[in-house]
Amino acid sequence: MFSLYDYFWFFLIYSFLGWCLEVCFCTVDTGKLVNRGFLNGPVCPIYGFGMSAVLAVLTPVQSSTLALFLGGMVLASVLELAGGWALKKLFHTTWWDYSDQPFNLGGYICLKFSLAWGVCIVAVMRGIQPLVHRLVQALNSTPGRALAVVAGVALLCDIVVTVQALIRLDRDLGAISDVARLLRDGSDAVSERLGTAALRVDAQVDERRPAAEARLDIARAEMLDRRNYVARRLMRAFPQMKNHRYEAAMEQLKDWLKEKKG
Incomplete structure (x- = not known):
């Protein structure tokens, strides 16, 4: 089981990795370098929340590729749906729109990206999470805790x-x-x-x-x-x-x- 401290670092690390993914995707798609994050810093919190949820719920079944794929697809889609709905209710805005995609739900999620999330989560859990876990273990120290405080304050600001x-x-x-x-x-x-x-x-x-x-x-x-x-x-x-x-x-x-x- 992971501690709250572990989850905090998982959240930060995957928020940063998600930001990198978004920037790369948009750069390839538009040919322009764009800070794609909701926040100003190099983080996309929805990825941090998503992977934290995956680790909390799917770690017990991570040995099953099918369970990881289906569970990751569902968790990521639910989070994307909830995030889009919350942003619309709080700020009266729609940030992304999949209405032109087949099998979409309210424009918030669609089957194509839900399947993609499932594949990505399997890849992350198999290839990236072991490395991230070792990094988080290395940060379980006094300097790591001090860095966590600084990162937390910066994120809050x-x-x-x-x-x-x-x-x-x-x-x-x-x-x-x-x-x-x-x-x-x-x-x-x-x-x-x-x-x-x-x-x-x-x-x-x-x-x-x-x-x-x-x-x-x-x-x-x-x-x-x-x-x-x-x-x-x-x-x-x-x-x-x-x-x-x-x-x-x-x-x-x-x-x-x-x-x-x-």
């Missing part, structure tokens, strides 16, 4: 910074959406009226438009500011990210990012 950035992103998207709605509602009001009434409404809209457009320009500048690096990085790392409350504002922001990059 990274989580706080990322969550704050996501909350700010949601707020800014709401502001962009409000301004866009103000401009749109004014135009709709003009189109629905005729004659003198239309002229009066049109004049009111013209008076409000410069202020609304100025607010939109300010929002654009703030979103592209260096201080919003985390939000911009996440949107580049997850180009399929969708905000279900402010979908149009999210697409507007993506266009701004493309313009700046171009």
